[in-house]
Amino acid sequence: MKRFTIIPVLLTLIFSGCKSKLDRQIDDIVSKMTLEEKALLVVGVGNESRWHNDVPRLDLNSILPAVAGGTTPIDRLGIPYILLSDGPAGVNLESYRKGYSTRTYYCTQFPIGTLLASTWNTELVQTVGSAIGDEALAYGVDVLLGPGMNIHRHPLNGRNFEYYSEDPLLCGLTAAAYVNGVQSHGVAACPKHFAANNQETNRMGNDARVSERALREIYYRGFEFMVKESHPRTLMTSYNKINGISVSERRDAVTDMLRNKWGFDGVVMSDWYGGDHPTAQIHAGNDMLQPGRQWQIDSIIDGVKKGTLAETDLDISVRRILKLIYTSPRTIEHPTNDAHLDEHANITRQSATEGMVLLKNDANALPLTSGTKNIALFGCASYDFIPGGTGSGDVYRAYTVSMLEGLQNAGYTIDASMAALYGAFIQKSVETNKAAAPGRYAELTRIRPDEMPLTAQQINTQVQRADVAIVTLGRTSGEYYDRPSADYDLSAAERTMLQQVCGAFHAVGKKVIVVLNIGGVIETASWKDLPDAILCAWQPGQEGGNSVADILSGKANPSGRLPMTFPIRLSDVGSSANFPIDQTSENVSVALRRTDIGEKNVDYTNYDEGIYVGYRWFDTRSMEVSYPFGYGLSYTTFDYSNAKVKQHKDKITVTVTITNSGKVAGKEVVQLYAAAPKSQLDKPLKELRAYAKTPIIQPGKSETITLTFNRNDLSSYDEQQHKWILAPGTYQLLIAASSRDIRQTLTLDI
Ligand code: GLC
Numbered sequence: 067m068k069r070f071t072i073i074p075v076l077l078t079l080i081f082s083g084c085k086s087k088l089d090r091q092i093d094d095i096v097s098k099m100t101l102e103e104k105a106l107l108v109v110g111v112g113n114e115s116r117w118h119n120d121v122p123r124l125d126l127n128s129i130l131p132a133v134a135g136g137t138t139p140i141d142r143l144g145i146p147y148i149l150l151s152d153g154p155a156g157v158n159l160e161s162y163r164k165g166y167s168t169r170t171y172y173c174t175q176f177p178i179g180t181l182l183a184s185t186w187n188t189e190l191v192q193t194v195g196s197a198i199g200d201e202a203l204a205y206g207v208d209v210l211l212g213p214g215m216n217i218h219r220h221p222l223n224g225r226n227f228e229y230y231s232e233d234p235l236l237c238g239l240t241a242a243a244y245v246n247g248v249q250s251h252g253v254a255a256c257p258k259h260f261a262a263n264n265q266e267t268n269r270m271g272n273d274a275r276v277s278e279r280a281l282r283e284i285y286y287r288g289f290e291f292m293v294k295e296s297h298p299r300t301l302m303t304s305y306n307k308i309n310g311i312s313v314s315e316r317r318d319a320v321t322d323m324l325r326n327k328w329g330f331d332g333v334v335m336s337d338w339y340g341g342d343h344p345t346a347q348i349h350a351g352n353d354m355l356q357p358g359r360q361w362q363i364d365s366i367i368d369g370v371k372k373g374t375l376a377e378t379d380l381d382i383s384v385r386r387i388l389k390l391i392y393t394s395p396r397t398i399e400h401p402t403n404d405a406h407l408d409e410h411a412n413i414t415r416q417s418a419t420e421g422m423v424l425l426k427n428d429a430n431a432l433p434l435t436s437g438t439k440n441i442a443l444f445g446c447a448s449y450d451f452i453p454g455g456t457g458s459g460d461v462y463r464a465y466t467v468s469m470l471e472g473l474q475n476a477g478y479t480i481d482a483s484m485a486a487l488y489g490a491f492i493q494k495s496v497e498t499n500k501a502a503a504p505g506r507y508a509e510l511t512r513i514r515p516d517e518m519p520l521t522a523q524q525i526n527t528q529v530q531r532a533d534v535a536i537v538t539l540g541r542t543s544g545e546y547y548d549r550p551s552a553d554y555d556l557s558a559a560e561r562t563m564l565q566q567v568c569g570a571f572h573a574v575g576k577k578v579i580v581v582l583n584i585g586g587v588i589e590t591a592s593w594k595d596l597p598d599a600i601l602c603a604w605q606p607g608q609e610g611g612n613s614v615a616d617i618l619s620g621k622a623n624p625s626g627r628l629p630m631t632f633p634i635r636l637s638d639v640g641s642s643a644n645f646p647i648d649q650t651s652e653n654v655s656v657a658l659r660r661t662d663i664g665e666k667n668v669d670y671t672n673y674d675e676g677i678y679v680g681y682r683w684f685d686t687r688s689m690e691v692s693y694p695f696g697y698g699l700s701y702t703t704f705d706y707s708n709a710k711v712k713q714h715k716d717k718i719t720v721t722v723t724i725t726n727s728g729k730v731a732g733k734e735v736v737q738l739y740a741a742a743p744k745s746q747l748d749k750p751l752k753e754l755r756a757y758a759k760t761p762i763i764q765p766g767k768s769e770t771i772t773l774t775f776n777r778n779d780l781s782s783y784d785e786q787q788h789k790w791i792l793a794p795g796t797y798q799l800l801i802a803a804s805s806r807d808i809r810q811t812l813t814l815d816i
Pocket of ligand 1: 134152211258337338458
């Protein structure tokens with residue numbers, strides 16, 4: 067622990083006591099730098115990549131294999147390089163290094179962002195962030211390129227797994243907790259991608275056409291909460307344009323708002339190869355261009371010489387980068403390579419259980435009874451378990467605990483013949499599907515097997531032998547591609563499997579549990595009546611199978627709540643009219659810069675739904691959904707009572723008593739929504755304004771929970787006046803167990 071305290075103390079000294087000394091040191095360096103050295107510093111060292119054949123200015127792979135980028139060392143002035151590595155679910159570095167043939171350098175794969183948001187537990191998220199920061203520090207990473215925090219605008223976005231929620235408050239507070247965790251070890255976090263990066267289809271060329279109100283209340287809002295609740299030392303802009311201009315070139319967003327209004331004072335970097343005009347990016351306040359190309363260096367030097375880029379603008383970015391470098395672990399601490407993997411494996415196992423969401427539990431099918439010994443395990447994902455998504459958010463982990471292994475570790479018996487059948491089928495099906503995948507798809511994604519058909523005979527054998535059946539449905543997605551619409555629905559083979567297993571097991575009075583090993587929303591309404599219980603396990607990291615077994619066995623009481631709505635049909639989603647559904651194809655593969663040929667949802671996307679995203683859309687239109695935002699069951703029940711509200715100056719404080727009225731200890735997520743009075747601005751029916759996760763409450767015991775928020779949080783953004791307006795009147799404060807399960811109502815007069 068001694069080591070961990072040294073860094074924050076050092077950084078505090080640097081930031082507080084001798085800050086002026088550091089600034090003077092930086093001014094001195096800047097005064098000695100040539101124009102070329104300044105251009106080299108704001109452009110990354112470059113990397114070997116399939117997209118170009120530049121020669122990197124530093125051989126990153128010989129230092130940290132698979133590290134995403136670095137800053138350029140300036141030896142003449144003794145300026146060292148620092149290293150930037152992905153990603154949100156863990157440090158994304160290869161496990162073997164040149165010259166170290168024996169030793170491995172595994173990283174821990176933690177749960178995906180969506181699962182962390184599903185915990186609604188900022189303390190837990192900070193713990194996970196801290197473990198990731200510890201690993202990054204140990205391996206010599208100075209900037210961790212996470213968290214991913216774009217809004218879940220549409221269920222089919224390929225990267226939703228590494229993003230948090232449809233709601234900006236839950237998104238922003240989860241991200242802030244993650245940032246605080248990572249940075250507690252002196253490693254800089256890098257929240258991304260600022261902003262409105264809500265589709266993968268043509269992400270580098272797409273123009274997100276968003277109203278100012280939707281930007282301020284939804285797509286910028288999460289970043290605003292995050293910046294104000296944490297102190298990120300870096301931030302990454304997104305690839306896309308907003309209303310015609312690349313975000314990394316928008317001074318109004320990156321400087322006027324992010325820095326001057328919200329108080330961000332770190333380094334802003336581009337996404338990799340993002341943006342087209344380096345001089346405009348530097349002028350906008352996007353300080354660093356990653357991973358760095360030679361033409362960008364030339365463009366900056368040329369720009370200053372021709373006067374299209376003020377050298378004072380360049381100097382501002384150089385100073386920010388020097389400050390980041392001289393407060394980075396690399397210039398303070400040497401990597402130990404001691405990544406505490408055992409401790410982190412336990413953290414990922416425990417944290418994953420708290421983000422899993424129990425969607426259905428008829429007649430207390432879960433937890434499994436103590437008499438349960440033999441389990442019939444169906445579904446390819448049971449054996450080929452999915453710990454996370456693909457692309458930069460992947461992790462070179464040492465292992466993945468499958469459902470099979472997790473259940474066996476928990477003492478259950480699984481039929482070995484079924485395991486063998488699935489193993490053989492999975493291998494063959496993956497090979498077939500890889501061969502059939504178009505273009506780069508197989509290279510850039512993780513090809514999944516089809517679902518294995520079951521014979522009546524196989525099922526009947528299992529019915530005889532097993533006490534209960536578990537069916538796992540898996541989905542994976544990732545960077546570069548959005549999900550095809552077929553991915554939202556069950557395949558015919560999955561649906562047949564579910565019908566067969568439920569029919570056979572129910573015929574003899576045995577139960578069926580479905581486990582969803584998914585990274586994003588799938589269709590549930592058409593089949594959720596079939597099984598007795600449904601657990602949404604998400605993609606829970608490398609210990610996933612153990613985490614699921616902890617829940618199924620009752621060792622852990624599920625307390626996750628949905629951070630997004632599960633709609634009935636894709637067409638019910640507000641943005642479905644303006645999303646590239648099945649428009650992803652090789653010619654818009656994200657690795658290629660597509661020229662703007664004017665294809666709707668590919669070259670430009672109209673955010674016609676405005677602020678009405680997720681429950682704001684469904685609740686305001688009183689639409690049926692399959693599972694609502696904020697929903698999740700527990701093995702116990704909670705009663706809400708004695709709600710009170712106090713207003714003191716700008717601060718609103720709500721207290722409510724939560725009583726565990728069931729038989730087992732558990733945690734509750736208390737949600738507070740505000741319903742605004744009628745005003746000249748249209749408003750959603752309700753909006754999340756505060757939430758809190760209780761500590762564990764024992765059966766029969768109570769906790770009084772306090773929820774606080776600022777009265778200005780009730781404001782809406784008036785784009786005619788370009789400012790936030792707090793409408794006077796009587797607000798309903800809805801204290802709830804989900805967005806559609808209101809337990810107590812209070813009124814608040816503004
Ligand atoms: C990307 C991703 C970004 C990642 C970066 C470095 O293409 O959009 O999230 O951090 O490259 O790998």
